[in-house]
Amino acid sequence: xxxxxxxxxxxxxxxxxxxxxxxxxxxxxxxxxxxxxxxxxxxxxxxxxxxxxxxxxxxxxxxxxxxxxxxxxxxxxxxxxxxxxxxxxxxxxxxxxxxxxxxxxxxxxxxxxxxxxxxxxxxxxxxxxxxxxxxxxxxxxxxxxxxxxxxxxxxxxxxxxxxxxxxxxxxxxxxxxxxxxxxxxxxxxxxxxxxxxxxxxxxxxxxxxxxxxxxxxxxxxxxxxxxxxxxxxxxxxxxxxxxxxxxxxxx
Amino acid sequence: xxxxxxxxxxxxxxxxxxxxxxxxxxxxxxxxxxxxxxxxxxxxxxxxxxxxxxxxxxxxxxxxxxxxxxxxxxxxxxxxxxxxxxxxxxxxxxxxxxxxxxxxxxxxxxxxxxxxxxxxxxxxxxxxxxxxxxxxxxxxxxxxxxxxxxxxxxxxxxxxxxxxxxxxxxxxxxxxxxxxxxxxxxxxxxxxxxxxxxxxxxxxxxxxxxxxxxxxxxxxxxxxxxxxxxxxxxx
Numbered sequence: 001x002x003x004x005x006x007x008x009x010x011x012x013x014x015x016x017x018x019x020x021x022x023x024x025x026x027x028x029x030x031x032x033x034x035x036x037x038x039x040x041x042x043x044x045x046x047x048x049x050x051x052x053x054x055x056x057x058x059x060x061x062x063x064x065x066x067x068x069x070x071x072x073x074x075x076x077x078x079x080x081x082x083x084x085x086x087x088x089x090x091x092x093x094x095x096x097x098x099x100x101x102x103x104x105x106x107x108x109x110x111x112x113x114x115x116x117x118x119x120x121x122x123x124x125x126x127x128x129x130x131x132x133x134x135x136x137x138x139x140x141x142x143x144x145x146x147x148x149x150x151x152x153x154x155x156x157x158x159x160x161x162x163x164x165x166x167x168x169x170x171x172x173x174x175x176x177x178x179x180x181x182x183x184x185x186x187x188x189x190x191x192x193x194x195x196x197x198x199x200x201x202x203x204x205x206x207x208x209x210x211x212x213x214x215x216x217x218x219x220x221x222x223x224x225x226x227x228x229x230x231x232x233x234x235x236x237x238x239x240x241x242x243x244x245x246x247x248x249x250x251x
Numbered sequence: 252x253x254x255x256x257x258x259x260x261x262x263x264x265x266x267x268x269x270x271x272x273x274x275x276x277x278x279x280x281x282x283x284x285x286x287x288x289x290x291x292x293x294x295x296x297x298x299x300x301x302x303x304x305x306x307x308x309x310x311x312x313x314x315x316x317x318x319x320x321x322x323x324x325x326x327x328x329x330x331x332x333x334x335x336x337x338x339x340x341x342x343x344x345x346x347x348x349x350x351x352x353x354x355x356x357x358x359x360x361x362x363x364x365x366x367x368x369x370x371x372x373x374x375x376x377x378x379x380x381x382x383x384x385x386x387x388x389x390x391x392x393x394x395x396x397x398x399x400x401x402x403x404x405x406x407x408x409x410x411x412x413x414x415x416x417x418x419x420x421x422x423x424x425x426x427x428x429x430x431x432x433x434x435x436x437x438x439x440x441x442x443x444x445x446x447x448x449x450x451x452x453x454x455x456x457x458x459x460x461x462x463x464x465x466x467x468x469x470x471x472x473x474x475x476x477x478x479x480x481x482x483x484x485x486x
Binding site for chain 2: 001002003006007098099100102103104105106107108109110111112247248250251
């Protein structure tokens with residue numbers, strides 16, 4: 001555990017700072033963003049589309065909608081996905097490529113190695129994701145904006161669950177390769193693939209990003225419990241498959 | 252007592268390379284057992300099989316009566332050929348972290364080793380020379396109070412003084428009742444310390460017995476006997 005934390009420490013601190021700073025920046029630049037949207041050039045451009053005009057109007061007048069469209073439904077989940085792959089992709093592959101796996105493998109059981117890497121990663125990643133949601137709420141309150149804490153907690157919860165699923169995909173990929181670049185590249189390709197599923201009705205349910213940024217929460221409904229259990233179920237399956245992959249792997 | 256027993260051990264990698272072709276041997280407690288062979292003989296594969304890092308394709312291997320794959324051997328300490336440690340850590344932090352997961356690690360044993368090898372604990376692991384890296388790895392491995400030490404090229408990059416200290420350490424370990432598996436290309440070192448040995452070539456066993464028997468049969472030094480066997484001469 002101590003080793004795993006030491007390996008993640010610097011990345012954790014950097015990503016935590018980036019996440020909180022990004023949340024604060026989105027809150028603090030609200031007036032600037034609204035000013036830009038209400039500029040004559042933009043208004044001229046959108047005047048022929050009532051739909052876009054309506055969205056711009058809501059962003060300008062409704063802080064909850066602004067928060068969803070600019071943070072919880074956009075930058076936040078993008079950062080969560082990027083951070084998931086950054087934290088997970090080198091977890092095992094770095095030990096394989098640097099051959100430090102021989103230092104730990106004979107001294108710990110495979111389960112001890114696997115669970116320590118996973119659990120420290122889950123904790124570090126969850127703290128970063130939760131700090132993005134809570135940090136945004138605190139920044140909004142300090143800036144004098146009203147935002148329902150229950151909505152923020154709902155989006156933070158779904159982003160954490162969805163992010164952990166993406167993190168676990170990255171962990172599994174890091175087990176498959178003995179160099180550090182391939183898990184990163186394949187992970188990004190899979191994330192893009194998951195995002196593209198939103199454009200095809202038949203496989204739309206695979207889009208974890210729409211689960212993370214649930215618009216039902218925006219309309220006052222709670223978190224989709226069924227989707228949450230499905231996401232947790234897939235997460236558990238990948239975790240177990242990863243363990244057996246590692247357990248029977250030649251090192 | 253038997254510490255390691257291999258029966259018809261076969262390892263074929265996914266790419267089709269046959270690294271071990273039915274190897275049989277036994278390692279007795281309190282002995283220094285050398286694993287010799289030219290490059291590509293299967294030495295490292297054999298050591299990995301002993302430590303449960305790879306799964307034998309066929310046959311069996313047991314260490315302290317248990318199958319080592321997949322969970323390794325907690326009562327063993329391994330010095331691999333590569334001596335790869337966490338480059339970005341300070342040496343003192345590396346020791347702390349190693350102690351957090353290595354079974355039966357003793358800081359006082361480590362300090363004794365470091366003093367014996369004149370190992371300085373300042374700076375980062377990545378700044379160490381090859382020789383000092385080997386010193387650190389050997390010190391960490393022997394700071395574990397375990398019954399089996401598996402050493403792959405444990406004197407790589409060391410000066411003659413420290414090399415002598417490592418060989419003395421190996422001999423002292425056996426006097427304490429430990430067992431040592433020793434693999435090296437430096438045959439004069441092996442001749443100095445080992446009791447029993449096997450010689451491998453392309454995954455096949457060329458010799459399995461005591462050092463004294465080999466020298467007696469070939470009427471020469473270990474180096475000459477090794478060269479003769481590897482070239483295809485019979486015993």
